[in-house]
Amino acid sequence: MGISRRTLVKNAAAFGAFAGAGLPHIWIKNADLARAAGGEIKVGVLFSLTGGLSIVEKSLHDATMMAISEINAAGGVKGMKISAIAEDGASDPKTYNEKASKLVIQDRVPTVFGSYTSASRKAVLPVFEKRNNLYFYPTYYEGFECSKNVVYTGAVPNQQLSNFIPWIVKTLGKKKFFIVGSNYIYPREMAKVSKILIEKSGGEWIADEYLELGHSEWGSMVNKIKGSGCDVVLSNVVGDSVVAFYREYKNQGLTHDKLPICATVTSEIEIAAMGPEYAVGSYTSFPYFQAIDTDRNKAFVERYRAFVKDPKAVTHHALESSYFQVFLWKQAVEKATEVTPVAIREAVKGQEFDAPNGHVKIDPDNLHTYLTPRIAQWQANGQGKIIDAYKEPTIPLPYVAYGETESNLFCTGKGLDTAKLKI
Amino acid sequence: MLEVLFIGLSVGSILLLVALGLAITYGAMGVINMAHGELVMIGAYVTVLSGIWLGANIFVAIPIAFIVTALLGLLIEHVVVRRLYGRLLDTLLATWGIAILIQQAVRLELALSFFGIHIQGLGPGLQNVSVPAILQGTFVIGGAEINRYRTFIIFVTAVLAFVTWLIMYRTAIGMQVRAIIRNPKMAAACGINVARINALTFAFGSGLAGIAGVMMSGFKTVFPDMGTSMVVDGFLVVVMGGVGSLLGSVLSAGILGEINGFVAAATNDILARAVVFGVVILIIILKPKGLFALKGR
Numbered sequence: 274m275g276i277s278r279r280t281l282v283k284n285a286a287a288f289g290a291f292a293g294a295g296l297p298h299i300w301i302k303n304a305d306l307a308r309a310a311g312g313e314i315k316v317g318v319l320f321s322l323t324g325g326l327s328i329v330e331k332s333l334h335d336a337t338m339m340a341i342s343e344i345n346a347a348g349g350v351k352g353m354k355i356s357a358i359a360e361d362g363a364s365d366p367k368t369y370n371e372k373a374s375k376l377v378i379q380d381r382v383p384t385v386f387g388s389y390t391s392a393s394r395k396a397v398l399p400v401f402e403k404r405n406n407l408y409f410y411p412t413y414y415e416g417f418e419c420s421k422n423v424v425y426t427g428a429v430p431n432q433q434l435s436n437f438i439p440w441i442v443k444t445l446g447k448k449k450f451f452i453v454g455s456n457y458i459y460p461r462e463m464a465k466v467s468k469i470l471i472e473k474s475g476g477e478w479i480a481d482e483y484l485e486l487g488h489s490e491w492g493s494m495v496n497k498i499k500g501s502g503c504d505v506v507l508s509n510v511v512g513d514s515v516v517a518f519y520r521e522y523k524n525q526g527l528t529h530d531k532l533p534i535c536a537t538v539t540s541e542i543e544i545a546a547m548g549p550e551y552a553v554g555s556y557t558s559f560p561y562f563q564a565i566d567t568d569r570n571k572a573f574v575e576r577y578r579a580f581v582k583d584p585k586a587v588t589h590h591a592l593e594s595s596y597f598q599v600f601l602w603k604q605a606v607e608k609a610t611e612v613t614p615v616a617i618r619e620a621v622k623g624q625e626f627d628a629p630n631g632h633v634k635i636d637p638d639n640l641h642t643y644l645t646p647r648i649a650q651w652q653a654n655g656q657g658k659i660i661d662a663y664k665e666p667t668i669p670l671p672y673v674a675y676g677e678t679e680s681n682l683f684c685t686g687k688g689l690d691t692a693k694l695k696i
Numbered sequence: 697m698l699e700v701l702f703i704g705l706s707v708g709s710i711l712l713l714v715a716l717g718l719a720i721t722y723g724a725m726g727v728i729n730m731a732h733g734e735l736v737m738i739g740a741y742v743t744v745l746s747g748i749w750l751g752a753n754i755f756v757a758i759p760i761a762f763i764v765t766a767l768l769g770l771l772i773e774h775v776v777v778r779r780l781y782g783r784l785l786d787t788l789l790a791t792w793g794i795a796i797l798i799q800q801a802v803r804l805e806l807a808l809s810f811f812g813i814h815i816q817g818l819g820p821g822l823q824n825v826s827v828p829a830i831l832q833g834t835f836v837i838g839g840a841e842i843n844r845y846r847t848f849i850i851f852v853t854a855v856l857a858f859v860t861w862l863i864m865y866r867t868a869i870g871m872q873v874r875a876i877i878r879n880p881k882m883a884a885a886c887g888i889n890v891a892r893i894n895a896l897t898f899a900f901g902s903g904l905a906g907i908a909g910v911m912m913s914g915f916k917t918v919f920p921d922m923g924t925s926m927v928v929d930g931f932l933v934v935v936m937g938g939v940g941s942l943l944g945s946v947l948s949a950g951i952l953g954e955i956n957g958f959v960a961a962a963t964n965d966i967l968a969r970a971v972v973f974g975v976v977i978l979i980i981i982l983k984p985k986g987l988f989a990l991k992g993r
Contacts, residue, residue: 327820328919489915493968516916517915525843548826
């Protein structure tokens with residue numbers, strides 16, 4: 274593949290204009306310069322506003338915009354206003370890649386906030402690594418990644434499962450797990466971690482089954498669950514399949530008091546979509562639930578509802594991370610000596626913030642976030658009642674499925690130690 | 697065993713539910729209606745809206761959805777499809793455009809969201825329909841637990857297939873439709889008002905899609921994109937069954953449903969779907985006109 278003539282002409286023209294303007298610095302080298310340049314600091318906001326994933330991603334976009342408007346209302350960062358350049362990933366990894374390139378190369382933003390799926394994150398990753406730019410990713414994901422150009426503020430498998438599985442075995446007294454998920458990387462990696470933890474906790478897993486993403490024909494699967502002799506279902510099912518799954522589950526006569534579904538993806542947003550009566554009594558493990566009973570969180574939920582002008586809007590884990598990560602970024606910019614991606618990344622290491630879910634902190638080694646794991650049981654009003662929680666935030670271990678522990682980190686500031694990876 | 701058979705049957709009936717309307721419009725009129733899935737989606741939204749605004753349950757929603765989508769079908773036929781008869785690929789493109797328009801209309805709440813007006817039940821978000829208590833849970837036949845809602849879907853599909861058969865083979869209009877399927881020009885020469893019959897056929901096919909939407913709303917999430925994937929499954933059934941053959945559609949839906957059910961039970965759902973596509977490819981290779989092709993003249 275070569276450079277087409279059109280791109281060449283366009284680039285040449287852009288470079289000409291660029292040179293004509295006296296080669297301005299690509300990055301704002303210090304805050305004074307920025308103030309002189311209009312007192313603005315540009316950031317990219319990249320979520321899907323159209324397409325199949327827009328239902329969830331629109332809420333992440335809104336939460337990000339809300340954080341930006343709150344920071345601006347309070348005076349901005351170092352006296353500069355944040356100016357958000359929002360782009361639409363259109364639920365399509367290829368579009369994600371193009372829009373990320375546009376934000377990084379054309380708009381020259383020092384940071385982009387975005388992505389809900391691992392597919393879209395993987396699609397934009399090369400853009401940020403090649404240009405040494407910075408990306409903030411808010412969603413819980415499968416781990417197994419060590420990039421010095423991404424700050425991860427959602428949970429990794431050990432923060433969703435390390436308390437969940439032992440709790441299911443000890444507190445619920447369930448030992449035979451049926452693991453079910455959508456057929457792609459996240460559910461499969463979650464299953465890998467689950468199996469390790471299940472065996473460690475003295476339980477056993479009797480099946481490990483997958484369905485296509487977006488599939489809504491759950492007849493055979495639920496029938497299989499019924500005949501398998503399991504006493505608990507561990508669900509890593511994603512997207513609108515969740516709705517069809519829980520509905521079929523109830524319609525085939527299974528109940529959550531006898532055979533509970535314990536889920537890692539089912540959040541307030543999916544519960545609202547299926548109708549709470551189908552989920553009553555089932556469990557989910559997340560660091561954040563709308564029902565967290567603190568003044569800070571209640572105020573957050575109210576502000577969000579006012580911001581999107583919907584008194585019934587629900588908040589959920591990835592949404593909350595989308596919100597607080599902007600504040601972590603703001604603190605990093607304030608600490609950094611210059612507004613460049615590298616300087617912001619160095620400054621974000623070890624940053625702490627009081628988020629709606631509690632205290633969060635960026636791990637200086639792997640740029641993931643310390644979060645507090647919680648388990649909730651879904652109620653008839655569509656809210657999760659928190660019935661178990663860690664006392665304090667736990668360390669993020671993106672490589673826990675490959676034997677990473679607190680004292681033996683695989684991903685450090687120097688990069689990934691591939692010698693430790695046994696695949 | 698009985699349960700697996702039943703699941704296969706219910707998968708088949710859902711396939712047929714979507715395919716029935718397509719079979720009529722594609723078979724009778726040579727229109728590849730890419731907006732069929734969106735008509736299913738409209739049917740599902742009618743269920744949501746009639747629940748919110750009229751307090752009506754799923755049973756009441758069936759006739760309302762039929763009327764709404766049939767009228768919408770009539771409109772689409774009059775405005776667009778009518779001008780494209782005999783241009784198969786053009787109908788594909790045009791109806792695809794209509795599909796996008798319908799999706800956006802729902803997402804933008806009929807463009808009222810631009811004026812800050814919100815209609816509860818529309819918009820880009822997820823909607824759901826609660827199923828009446830008598831359709832929830834299971835009943836037991838011969839030791840097997842049978843899902844009530846799926847039984848209801850099978851029943852509705854059977855009734856719709858029967859009604860369609862009655863209309864096609866026992867009424868004067870049906871006879872005219874069949875004549876048009878065989879040879880539209882000859883039918884016109886014999887004094888059949890082809891334009892009027894085509895419009896009615898399209899409306900009826902759209903109405904069937906609406907009822908399919910009501911059924912879908914009971915176990916799927918209702919949102920603007922929900923119809924997109926259904927068209928593929930529908931055409932799978934229609935093409936395998938043979939264009940214009942009602943019996944072919946019924947049988948191919950049943951066969952594909954049972955294959956899906958049994959392979960899924962024996963192995964897993966992902967393989968089942970691959971096998972279903974493999975079978976369809978094989979049949980199209982062996983019998984390019986489908987299982988029950990009409991003999992051309």
